[in-house]
Amino acid sequence: MHRNADMDWDAFDPAQYVAHNYASLRRDDQRLITLTRDWFAFAGLPTAAARGLDVGTGSNLYPALAMLPHCRDVTLWEYSRSNIAWLETEVAAYSRHWDAGWGVLAESPGYRDLGDPRFELARRARIVQGSVYGLPAATWDLGTMFFVAESISQVFGEFRAAVTAFASALKPGAPFAAAFVENSEGYAVAGKSYPAVAVTRAMVRDALVGLTDGLTVERIEPIGEKFRDGYTGLLLACGRIGREGGAEPC
Numbered sequence: 001m002h003r004n005a006d007m008d009w010d011a012f013d014p015a016q017y018v019a020h021n022y023a024s025l026r027r028d029d030q031r032l033i034t035l036t037r038d039w040f041a042f043a044g045l046p047t048a049a050a051r052g053l054d055v056g057t058g059s060n061l062y063p064a065l066a067m068l069p070h071c072r073d074v075t076l077w078e079y080s081r082s083n084i085a086w087l088e089t090e091v092a093a094y095s096r097h098w099d100a101g102w103g104v105l106a107e108s109p110g111y112r113d114l115g116d117p118r119f120e121l122a123r124r125a126r127i128v129q130g131s132v133y134g135l136p137a138a139t140w141d142l143g144t145m146f147f148v149a150e151s152i153s154q155v156f157g158e159f160r161a162a163v164t165a166f167a168s169a170l171k172p173g174a175p176f177a178a179a180f181v182e183n184s185e186g187y188a189v190a191g192k193s194y195p196a197v198a199v200t201r202a203m204v205r206d207a208l209v210g211l212t213d214g215l216t217v218e219r220i221e222p223i224g225e226k227f228r229d230g231y232t233g234l235l236l237a238c239g240r241i242g243r244e245g246g247a248e249p250c
Contacts, residue, residue, distance in 0.1 A: 002195040004133075004153040009079055013190035014059035014086035018097075020189075020227070022060065025100035027223035028234055029062065033104045035218060036066045036144070036177040039238040041108055043175040045070040050141035055132055055166050056148030058083050061094055061121070062101050063144035066177070068120055069110045070142055076127045077135065084129055091125045093118055132162045135169035143170045146179040149207075151187070154195040160207050167211040170241045176212075178237045180204055182219065185230030204235050215239035 022029075052071035054063045057078045064074050076091070078084050105111040114120055132148060149162035163178070170176055184196035205217045220234040 001154045003155050004158050007152070007194065009083075010081040011192065012058075012080045012082050012194075013192075014080075014083050016190040018059045018086075023097055025097075025104070026227060028220050028227075029101070030104055031220050031223065032146075032179055032234060032236055033062055033066060033101055035236050035238070036063070037105050037108055037111065039177055040066065040070060040142070040175060041110060043240070045142065045175065047110065048072050051075070051139070053077060053135075053140035053143040053169060055135070055143070055145040055169070056152070057087060057127075058148075059086050059090075060146055061090065061098050063146045063177070063179075064121065064125060065098070065102055065105060065117060067142055067144060068117060068124065069114045071124060074121075074125050075140065076125055077130050077132070078127065079129065079131050081129070084127060087127050091127065092122050094121060132165050135165050137168050138171050140170050141174050143174060143176040144178065145176075147181055149178070150180045150184060150197045150199045151194065154186075154197060156197055159197040159199065163204075163207040164211065167208065167241055172241055172243045173213075174241045176237075176239065176241065178204075178208070180235040180237070181231045182235050183232040187228055187230070199235070201235055204237055208237055208239070211242055212239040213242050 047069060050071045052067040052074040055077050057076040064076060067074055076087055102117050145166045149159050180199055183198045186196045187194050201217050201219050209215050217235055217237045222233055
């Protein structure tokens with residue numbers, strides 16, 4: 001059983017990961033983007049006032065773009081040095097294949113009115129190297145974590161610790177969106193195998209419900225061709241971080 005510390009994350013190949021997963025906008029990602037956009041709009045965040053956090057950004061800009069209109073700055077918290085090198089180039093002027101995702105976001109006025117998203121991401125994003133397990137507590141007003149907690153270890157306790165660390169890094173009342181690969185058997189990038197915990201909707205809900213208010217966990221069936229073998233769908237958890245004493249299960 002592979003733990004997070006067993007893996008050479010600096011050897012992760014972000015270019016190969018992007019080519020396989022994000023060269024074009026898949027319909028399940030379109031659904032994730034739409035749900036995240038609409039949740040943040042419903043949450044009533046003031047424009048460009050929040051401090052945003054994306055945990056384990058890797059080579060996926062969709063979560064950061066989904067927070068962009070609401071944030072004066074967005075911290076991209078990433079552990080892998082190879083992913084950080086990719087981010088430093090991509091954030092400065094991101095590639096055209098992200099435009100389709102921005103087009104989905106820009107169906108909402110708050111995004112459409114932002115102006116040039118390339119310029120704004122370069123201006124507002126801040127890349128920080130760090131582990132999900134080393135996040136400072138109660139620091140950010142808005143947060144995302146996509147395909148991280150279940151995709152860095154085969155140990156359930158490490159999955160749960162990553163979810164708790166993410167939630168604890170946000171201030172009480174902060175809206176969040178966290179995405180997970182359902183029943184993942186692990187994945188390969190450029191010929192290297194990476195571990196996963198096969199989480200279910202109930203497991204995600206159980207990990208978050210005591211930390212949050214108004215939690216929803218939506219399951220997204222694979223739409224069209226699957227992006228890889230060994231999973232059954234995607235999960236998106238949305239809600240707010242609990243006030244003092246946590247939240248009652250709902």
